[in-house]
Amino acid sequence: MAQQRILLVADPRWRVERVRSHATAPQWSPVYTAPSGRLVLPFDAAAMEFRGDDGHGAWIDALTALRVAPAQRYQLRPQAREPRCSVVVSATDGVADAPWTGDGAQRLLSPRALYRLRLHWRRLEAGLDAVEATPQLIAEALAAGGTAHSEGAVGRARRCLAAEAVDGRALSLHELAEAASSSPFHLARSFRRRTGLSPHQYRLHLRLAAALAQLDAGERDLAGLAHALGFCSQSHLGALFLREVGMTPGEARRALHAA
Structure with a gap:
């Protein structure tokens, strides 16, 4: 799945990227492997299916945050032939205290949390927010949301x-x-x-x-x-x-x- 990646910020512990996937047919992608723990956060209204090689599946829509475990092998299938944009927060190898590390999980984000995160991404890109604020904002957004049940x-x-x-x-x-x-x-x-x-x-x-x-x-x-x-x-x-x-x-x- 062809992608365009824009680095918003990086430090020795994690990196924040805006990832735009080009429009593709609604079919399963090749198998990808997550090199480190990461959190995939919605940025637009496009939706897709996630399928892990361990049988774990998830429906990712405009409200869903998906936490992917290190070394997780997975495939993606878009809902429709349209581009999709996400924000991906990736932990550096060995970082274990960030809210997106650990086993895969899905959480729903409230509209208020989505707005706060959008504003933070913009301010990060402009150099107005410090990356140190990122973990707390993410932790609050995940804690306030419900479970994104996909079954x-x-x-x-x-x-x-x-x-x-x-x-x-x-x-x-x-x-x-x-x-x-x-x-x-x-x-x-x-x-x-x-x-x-x-x-x-x-x-x-x-x-x-x-x-x-x-x-x-x-x-x-x-x-x-x-x-x-x-x-x-x-x-x-x-x-x-x-x-x-x-x-x-x-x-x-x-x-x-x-x-």
Whole structure:
């Protein structure tokens, strides 16, 4: 899978890179090997499957952080033929006290955590933040999030919710349950138990993650952005953004571009 890597910062303990994978067909990649412990953090709305040679699998969407263990062999399969951008934090050999080392694990990131990390990446690249702040920000983001469950009905529902952005339609709970081979009642209950969110809340968090990516890219048409993401109005997007991120979309864009 062809990639473009931009080094944001490096020190003797770890390195932070923004990695852009070029658009490829939705098929399994060759087998890769992680030379050290690393954490893969979302940077855009593209999604993909992760498959380890130990049988461990994961669904990686715009809310999912994936921790990869040292020497882990794995493959990737994109959801659609589109480029994907991630931030990869890699530990230097022998570093064992960083929050991304250890066994592989998946965690969900809240919209607020995604915003704080985006702002940090920008400030790192501009030389305004110290790399010493990175572990604490990552640890807080991982601790505050739920489990990114990828198996069974919940995993199938997460894949369907991510596909909504590609398909351009929102499934009802009954349609989502049918697609996930579950009943509406069982899916709603198990989804919240596994992720800490209802399916609709998860959908809204995915939309906010996409909004953050667009604002970071310089989007200024908030009404058009709200419509493109499936919100009924700009005010609906603004109210949800304020509640979940702690500021308005315009304030977030200005802060990101001031860094």
